[in-house]
Amino acid sequence: MQNITKLYDLMERVAHKYAQFEKKTLKIDEDLILTHVEVHTIACIGDHSNLNLSTLANLRGISKSAASQMISRLRKKDLVNKQPSPDSEAAIILTLTESGQKVYEYHKKHHENTNSGIFRILRELPENSGDALIAALNEFNAQLDTWLNE
16 A cells, blocks of 8 residues: 555544644533533443443553543533442443433434534445445554553
8 A cells, every 4th residue: 555654644633633633622501511521431331331441442442541530520520320239249231221211312302403514424335335445444553552551
C-alpha cells in the first residue's frame, strides 16, 4: 500500500480527536449531563448481560482501575449497580439502574436515528471495504495493546 505514513498519521489524529470527543458532555435531560465516555460505558453495560469489571475494561479498551473509577462515578449518579453474580458468590456483575436504562435507550435511539456523518459513511461502505477496515483497525488495536504493555 502506498502512503502508509499518511494512513498511520491519520489513524493517530483520529485516535487523539476521539479521545477529546469522549470528554465532551451531553445533556441527557434537565438534571443529567454526562460525558460521552460515561454514556458509552452505560451502553456497554446495557449491551452485555452479566458483565463484570474486568470484561468491561477489556471491551472499553481501558485499565481495570479506570473502569473501576468510572463505575464509581456512575454509581454516584445512580446509573449503575453492582450485584452479586448468579454464577459465583465472589463475583460482581454490573447492571443498569432505571435511570441508567433510560440513558442506554437514549443512546440506542441516537445511533439508530443518525443518518449523517460517520454512521452514514459506514453504512454505505461496500461489504469488502468494511471488512478490510475492521481487519486493519483490529491490527492497530492489537499493536496498541502491545505498546501499552511494554
